[in-house]
Amino acid sequence: MRSRRYAPVEPSQVYPLLTWVLALFVGAAFNVVALTFLAYLLALLLPAYSFWVLCAVFLFLPILLAALMTELEPTRIIMPPSYIQALTAGWFLAVIPIGAFNWWFIPKTEPAILFALLAVFGAVIDDLLTPKTLGYAYEPTKLPVHSLVAYASITDVQDRIMTDAHRKTIGLQDDPIETGQGVLLRTDKSHNLQVFVMLSKGQANNETEVAITAFNKEQYQITVPDVAKEVAREKALYVAAIMTKSEETTKSIAVAQQKDESRLVKDRELLTSFIRNSEAIGAFEKVSKVSANAWARIALFGISYIVPLWFYLNGDIAKALETFVTITATLAILSGVQLFRRKAS
Numbered sequence: 001m002r003s004r005r006y007a008p009v010e011p012s013q014v015y016p017l018l019t020w021v022l023a024l025f026v027g028a029a030f031n032v033v034a035l036t037f038l039a040y041l042l043a044l045l046l047p048a049y050s051f052w053v054l055c056a057v058f059l060f061l062p063i064l065l066a067a068l069m070t071e072l073e074p075t076r077i078i079m080p081p082s083y084i085q086a087l088t089a090g091w092f093l094a095v096i097p098i099g100a101f102n103w104w105f106i107p108k109t110e111p112a113i114l115f116a117l118l119a120v121f122g123a124v125i126d127d128l129l130t131p132k133t134l135g136y137a138y139e140p141t142k143l144p145v146h147s148l149v150a151y152a153s154i155t156d157v158q159d160r161i162m163t164d165a166h167r168k169t170i171g172l173q174d175d176p177i178e179t180g181q182g183v184l185l186r187t188d189k190s191h192n193l194q195v196f197v198m199l200s201k202g203q204a205n206n207e208t209e210v211a212i213t214a215f216n217k218e219q220y221q222i223t224v225p226d227v228a229k230e231v232a233r234e235k236a237l238y239v240a241a242i243m244t245k246s247e248e249t250t251k252s253i254a255v256a257q258q259k260d261e262s263r264l265v266k267d268r269e270l271l272t273s274f275i276r277n278s279e280a281i282g283a284f285e286k287v288s289k290v291s292a293n294a295w296a297r298i299a300l301f302g303i304s305y306i307v308p309l310w311f312y313l314n315g316d317i318a319k320a321l322e323t324f325v326t327i328t329a330t331l332a333i334l335s336g337v338q339l340f341r342r343k344a345s
Contacts, residue, residue: 030065035054035061038054059126062082079134082122143213144213144214148236166242171187182208193216209263211267243255305324308321
């Protein structure tokens with residue numbers, strides 16, 4: 001009798017996996033409840049636009065719910081909105097045959113097909129929007145980092161790497177990216193397999209830290225497969241080779257492996273923090289980093305402009321324009337005063 005084979009899930013992964021599955025069902029349940037409540041509300045208040053408003057909510061609500069479920073996870077595991085769409089479509093297909101579906105403003109003929117097609121369309125759109133809105137799951141400790149010390153200035157090292165022949169061999173884009181610590185040379189964002197070469201100032205003058213890594217951008221996560229590890233190793237060897245090789249118009253640059261543990265940690269932190277802040281996070285997480293002071297200002301602007309909007313909706317256009325100009329001028333003056341005080345201090 002053959003031994004039973006179990007799914008290859010490590011014990012440390014069981015709890016995150018179970019909570020992820022639970023969060024998925026919770027997100028789908030909230031989606032169904034919100035759609036049902038909105039359907040009745042729209043049918044009472046805006047029956048002429050109910051169907052189109054519901055279609056828009058059907059498309060974008062799973063993204064908001066997936067963002068919430070992602071942030072609630074004990075570890076950052078991306079919750080795909082398309083999965084919530086699939087469960088929601090399954091709910092529609094399950095309740096329609098038993099007569100529990102009574103959104104009276106939807107045509108009664110074949111509503112299951114309508115919502116199934118809408119769910120498929122929504123899932124495709126949501127999949128395309130997921131990296132932009134929710135970002136990628138990212139485990140920085142698994143990132144392969146190769147650190148070198150080049151005994152030359154950052155400009156000289158950059159010029160050597162960015163010659164057309166070497167740049168194309170490494171696979172870097174034309175434009176370097178200026179960072180607070182130095183310069184980042186990278187593969188174009190459209191490529192799944194990414195190569196990063198971070199140049200930062202070393203401990204002494206005319207000394208440059210060169211940190212090299214590679215990773216793969218999948219649909220919902222940043223991974224480091226064996227091919228990425230091999231690519232990072234090969235690119236590090238290639239960079240060291242082109243530095244030490246003397247060419248017709250350039251002298252060789254001495255290169256050594258970085259052995260200082262503190263510098264190795266610093267190089268890793270520079271790369272991982274850049275990837276986390278520029279590659280892994282999406283729009284929702286960037287918005288969540290906005291300070292409470294900034295949110296208060298946004299709320300103030302929003303509340304202030306309710307007044308001219310109210311005048312406009314009541315047909316008093318002159319009063320609406322007057323209050324709009326007055327509020328805009330007042331907020332501009334207050335912002336200018338605060339900016340002046342900040343510069344003066």
